[in-house]
Amino acid sequence: MSQVGMPLETAHGYSPPCVRQFSVFLDNKVGKLLDLVQCFEEHPQCQLCSISVHEASDHAVIRLLPNASNAAREILKRVGQPFTERDILVVELRGNHTLSSLCLTLLGAELNIHFAYPVLLRPNGSPTIALSVDDLMLAGQLLRRKGFRLLGEADLPTPGCGIG
Numbered sequence: 001m002s003q004v005g006m007p008l009e010t011a012h013g014y015s016p017p018c019v020r021q022f023s024v025f026l027d028n029k030v031g032k033l034l035d036l037v038q039c040f041e042e043h044p045q046c047q048l049c050s051i052s053v054h055e056a057s058d059h060a061v062i063r064l065l066p067n068a069s070n071a072a073r074e075i076l077k078r079v080g081q082p083f084t085e086r087d088i089l090v091v092e093l094r095g096n097h098t099l100s101s102l103c104l105t106l107l108g109a110e111l112n113i114h115f116a117y118p119v120l121l122r123p124n125g126s127p128t129i130a131l132s133v134d135d136l137m138l139a140g141q142l143l144r145r146k147g148f149r150l151l152g153e154a155d156l157p158t159p160g161c162g163i164g
Contacts, residue, residue, distance in 0.1 A: 018087035018089060020069035021086055027058070027059060046066050051065070089130070089132075089136060091128065116131045123156065
């Protein structure tokens, strides 16, 4: 029995589609965020699909969600910008799959959301959210079973596609 569109689960487990997020440490100085964003605008193969700024008095942590993680990594290395990487879930909210139903699904499994932010460039025009959770694999399994669409890097818009 085949279920079209559902992931195959094996004895080795299910690995949900994930997107690589970059957290960039910036001094809290005028123009630093602009400089960072312009580095990506100058690279034709890498667009920022989302950005989240967490500011403190002397520094800021900028969370970036690019559509091309390898290119983003090279850009950040080239400009000498300190960063870390992590996989996160990107979830499309459409139909009866709302933000509250997403939260309820994760709550039912006692999974914490560490942070969440909206995705600006989205492939289908539907509201889309980036999430960091306690357990990516379990969260991915639960959300897929509930019919949520999870996006991977290949699902994100590419330059010149006119989506956004």
